[in-house]
Amino acid sequence: MQQVLIVGGTSAIGEQVARRLAVRGAMLYLTGRDGGRLASIADDLRVRGAARVAPEGLDLTHGPALAGLVSRAAQALVGLDTVLFAAGLLPDQARVNKDANLLRETLAVNATGAMVVLNEAAAYFEQQGHGQIVAIGSVAGDRGRATNYAYGAAKGALEIFMSGLRQRLQGRGVQVLLVKPGFVDTPMTADFAKGPLWASPERVTKDIVRAMERGRSVIYTPWFWRWIMLIIRHLPERLFVRLRF
Secondary structure, eight states: OEEEEEEESSHHHHHHHHHHTEEEEEEEEEEEOOOHHHHHHHHHHHHHSEEEEEEEOOOOOHHHHHHHHHHHHHHHHHHHOEEEEEEOOOOOOHHHHHHHHHHHHHHHIIIIIIHHHHHHHHHHHHHHOEEEEEOOOOOOSSSTTTTTEEEEEHHHHHHHHHHHHHHHHHTEEEEEEEEEEEOOOOGGGGOOOOTTTTHHHHHHHHHHHHHHHOOSEEEEEEEHHHEEEEHHHSHHHHHHHTTOO
């Protein structure tokens, strides 16, 4: 029986992963900023078959609240084998350019908050001798673009952090997976024009759960983003800065 902490359980991807695990009878500890929505999701997961669901209201911008989160989850679930960080904040870059507080919040939710939680998870699993750490990154972290470079910078920092964790925990029984979705049709991207490259949360979730089961290290989802980003990463800077996409 899986014992899973999902940070960002009210996010579209976090909720979908929780649903897939619930039908398998997993025990789930969910966090989210919206307490009402969190409670509703928890009730739904119990109906779907989760052996236990423990919700915790959590604001990732409030640093002191993050301390001991992994320990609280492990205590509530009587053990812990997986930590998934699925929280995210994707603000309009034009607003970020004018609002230092929004910039700080973007970095806190997408990068520093994730690092604090996953660093605690690494210590817990390292001592335990087994476990899995999963974080939702983004293709935006592969290269900075004018339209979302604050978000991209945070996701890029998270990728470097996960790479370091993976190397640190090599040979210690702990799997470290970074998921790099492309465009996903969620409430966070509701104002974006959609096109053929967009994927549903269900599609992305299927790829995530499969990668978790197979012990993968890094995945792009859907798969074609690996090749799109390979091209984008290798564009010369003098050409890249002239592009608008």
